[in-house]
Amino acid sequence: MKRFKTLLAGLVVTLFSLQTQGQLTITANSGSISCDTPSYCMDVVADGFNDISIFQFSLSYDSTYWNFDSVINSFHGNLAFAEASTGEVNFSWFEFPVMTSLPPGSVLFSLCLAPTGLTGTTPVDFIDGANTPIQIADGSGMLLNPGLDYFLVDASVDISDSVNPVILCPADTTIMAPSGSAVMDIGPAVATDNCFLSSLDYNISGATATSGSGDASGEMFNEGTSTITYTGVDASSNNSSCVFDVELINTTDDSTFQFIPNVTIDCDLGIVELCVAANNFEDIIGLQTPILWDTAALTYQFSSVHLPPTSSIAEGGVANGIMAFIFSAGPSLPSGLTIPDGDTMFCSTFDINIEPVSTTSPLFNFMDIPGLPISVNEGEPFIILPENYEFIDSSPPVLTNCPTDTTIVVSDGSCETAFTWVDPTITDDCDANPILTSSHVNGSIFTEGSTLVTFTATDQAGNTSTCDFVVTVTEDVDPEIDCPNDTVIISLVPMVVNGISASATDSCSIPSLSYTLGG
Structure with missing residues (x-):
């Protein structure tokens, strides 16, 4: 047993009853319309409407597609409705304790909505309203169970547009002005659509070649005949075009x-x-x-x-x-x-x-x-x-105080050393903050041999200048040589002697080895 609580003439009445048998279906009828339909009235019909005394619910719709119009064809004088907010209408009917039964397919009411001009498929749904939660009760006041005792069937409406926009171009125009003048008085195209015009674009060809949106007035026109094509497109991609010519006669020679x-x-x-x-x-x-x-x-x-x-x-x-x-x-x-x-x-x-x-x-x-x-x-x-x-800015930056060539001698056998320097000074006639870059980071490690360090100064106009210096690293540790022991060979002479080679090593490079024979 369920309980239904309602307010009637200021008196709160609590009803207890057994559930009514049977199944109720309330359907918002789907449909298809043209976007230029002034108002679409959607029937809300009932099947299995037997011994019902109370119902309330809300219907929601997308307000970008619809504006609320009216509610007609009410099945009963006690049916109340109100537009609770944009996109929602509340419905309530209270007849308790009187029970009402209707033939299958009976229209409870018709919700009329006015299309805004947009196209597409849009839903109309049964919802719990802010003040009207979905409730249906039988003649005894017993609440029916959703999905068991009753069903609510949502609607969808297909809004279409098969009509092309209507677009009217101004008449062909002749303008007296220098070539390359902005022409302001060629007149706009007039574009309308039965529902919703999404865009109006133009393309100019001939003596002048350009394109844009809206009004072509103000474009720069060249001498000769330019053809302007306006194209209007609606929300369903239907389109129409019109064409006219603008002839510009160059008056430069006479002005x-x-x-x-x-x-x-x-x-x-x-x-x-x-x-x-x-x-x-x-x-x-x-x-x-x-x-x-x-x-x-x-x-x-x-x-x-x-x-x-x-x-x-x-x-x-x-x-x-x-x-x-x-x-x-x-x-x-x-x-x-x-x-x-x-x-x-x-x-x-x-x-x-x-x-x-x-x-x-x-x-x-x-x-x-x-x-x-x-x-x-x-x-x-x-x-x-x-x-x-x-x-x-045609003048490159000026670099001054570039470091001088430097030679570094290492004595620890490491073959490399770090070297730091003072960056050169950079000035520019136009750029207060020119950029200095270097091929090597200050304090870099330099190995044995000669390395070129290059500085580049760049101003904001892209002019550059450079200066450079050479870092030479040498080491003063003598190489080591390993000679074979003295050797005595008894043989006929002359002869080839093997096994008497020496070897040499160096901490930084491969030393060259030479010999001298004497005796």
């Missing part, structure tokens, strides 16, 4: 533009002069352009201007890395000023604050700033072509 020629600067100079030149500077009556730089790399010193009759540098913001060049032709040049291509407009001198690098660094740029936009009066559209400079 005024300013530029900083590429400059290579040796770091040991400590300063750099950067000059701004212009091409197609024809009939210009006025020009202003801000210049920005990285104050961590460059410290402004002064500028010089080269355009007549009136030009100047506004230096009010140099501490923050901002200045402006301003030119006005004035009344003396009513038709504007024309200068040869490549002529310098102004130069600025900076102290160099950074360590040398091996690649170009765009640390000096033209840019619009609030209140001081780039502008040109008269002439064609004004194009800006900022360049880079390369800050290099």
Whole structure:
């Protein structure tokens, strides 16, 4: 006999009864839907629902796949439900002491869930809720035994997507700009999906070759026709593409533009002069352009201007890395000023604050700033072509006080000895901490003979220099010789005599042995 305890109208009632015979199965029906289904209603059906007065349980679902919608088709007015938390709905029905029996396959209720757009197979499971542990009782209040008196069958739902995304490209576009310009106004592709769009990528071919994700606006386009292909992919790997062309017509020949020629600067100079030149500077009556730089790399010193009759540098913001060049032709040049291509407009001198690098660094740029936009009066559209400079270290480190050649004599017959030295001094014009390496560790053991010790100094730009010295080890212990005893031989002469050889040994090397005959 089991006990079922429940709260009814504030009164705790304890019931004792014999267990009801029979087997109950409650099933959450599985199914298959498309990801764009507005709401999927899953029937929860009962078989063997005989003389039941109480049940409670919770159904859980993956909230990344579903949002709770509603509960419909309740079999009884006393059925209560509540969304306990995201991904869990509690159900309870209390009719004790009234017993209810239902025909096989009766629907207790339908749980309706709205797909989020993700695809895959996702479960819906019966669970013990935080406030609704799984309990089922018969009409006498006797709790049924799970796996013996009743079974709960979980569901799984296959959510699929067989519909390709819809992607619309902008119309073919013609842009007037210098080759290599960033094109900002080509218009984005519009991509939609019936469920969930995973990615939108582009590939550019033809005059320009590159690829990326999202919007292709802002890419650098070369002169000619570039074909842009947008591809949208959804969560089920369905994909669609669209194609359009961007034609860039090079306007460099018809435009005024300013530029900083590429400059290579040796770091040991400590300063750099950067000059701004212009091409197609024809009939210009006025020009202003801000210049920005990285104050961590460059410290402004002064500028010089080269355009007549009136030009100047506004230096009010140099501490923050901002200045402006301003030119006005004035009344003396009513038709504007024309200068040869490549002529310098102004130069600025900076102290160099950074360590040398091996690649170009765009640390000096033209840019619009609030209140001081780039502008040109008269002439064609004004194009800006900022360049880079390369800050290099071409000087190798300098090694001084390299140890001198050294000879060591050993007298103990060991044939080897340790030797220590003072490392050479290393300096570099650009690198404050160059690295010194040696072919031998200081204090190494040197054996008899001559050994070359080489030091190598390397700076951060990879420049190297070397110095070396020779360690010679000799020993002053004479070799030992073992001679045979005096020998008398009676024979006819001349004759060959054997057995009179001598032997010699040395503590460090194999000595040479020679002889002299006399008498």
